[in-house]
Amino acid sequence: MPYVVDTVEVEPERLLPYLDAVRHLGVPVMTDAGAVLVSCATTSAEIGESVDVQVVWSFDDHDHWNVIRKNLVLDPRWYEFSARIAALRTGGTRRFYYPVALSPP
């Protein structure tokens, strides 16, 4: 099962609005499109640095991701979610990961 991992950088004062957007906009639209939320975690907001937010979604395979992408593109909520989080982050990356044999089932 592959994963798409978004790791974004936000200023500490924007962490809660960012997480709120993920929870109330991102999770519904991504879940309805077919993705599964695996985890959402952050670095500490109490260490005088910007905060990294890591959100991990899983999907069955790239055929499945292709359908998820189509569903997202056709869903107006995805554009609202995208605009909201874009305004709150200062940077970040998106990477796809694939499990290896030593990974627990």
Added chain:
Amino acid sequence: MIRRFEIYSLRPGAPPGRVRALETACGRCGRFIPEVLHGAVGWNVSDAPVDLVWEHAFASPDAYRRYMVHPYHAAVLDRYLLHDSPERVVVDNDLGAGLVGYDCEGPVFAMTGGVRRLVLLRLNRHASPSVVDRLVSVLANAPGEADQMVLSAVGANTLGSAWFDAVTPIAGRPRWTHLWEQGFASRDDLDAYIDGPSPVAAAERRQWRGVMEDIVERTTSVHYEIDGPRPAPG
């Protein structure tokens, strides 16, 4: 064969390194997804509100579908394009031609260099098929009356609404119903064509008004040097 264009407008302030990465990712796509044929990248030098054009083709809908589910597509291309990606470097634009394409019998569009001009046409939805065919014939045969034009290919924009699998429409009628690819050896030749005496160039300058029952409702175009360098700002 499926001819396909992705046309991007860059986000102001997008990191130059990521923009170059997108350009490189498009240009190298065929190395990783062998189904991607005739790939080339060009920087728009027309007045259209776009920056980067990625032109390519697929042998069949099956080949297109393999491209759509390839990891390179999702993990490399989409990284820079999808709205929710933190690495997105593009923005929406008013052109309405982010992804367009048409079916053809073979690589009638093939050019190894020079200047490509992609004309986007919106034809009247009530136009009779015979008039549409007549227009397509005139456009396809344009090099016969315009010496500077070395290539002309025309097709209905099938991918505008069927981008998911290249077959099934999942959206309404696209803004641009037809695509007309023109090829020129140089920008000087393109300029000479646009300002020249050929009937087809004259029709373009008139925005096709009065031609074939006013079948052409609207038109715009993008042109670029195939695999050419990015123009200097300003």
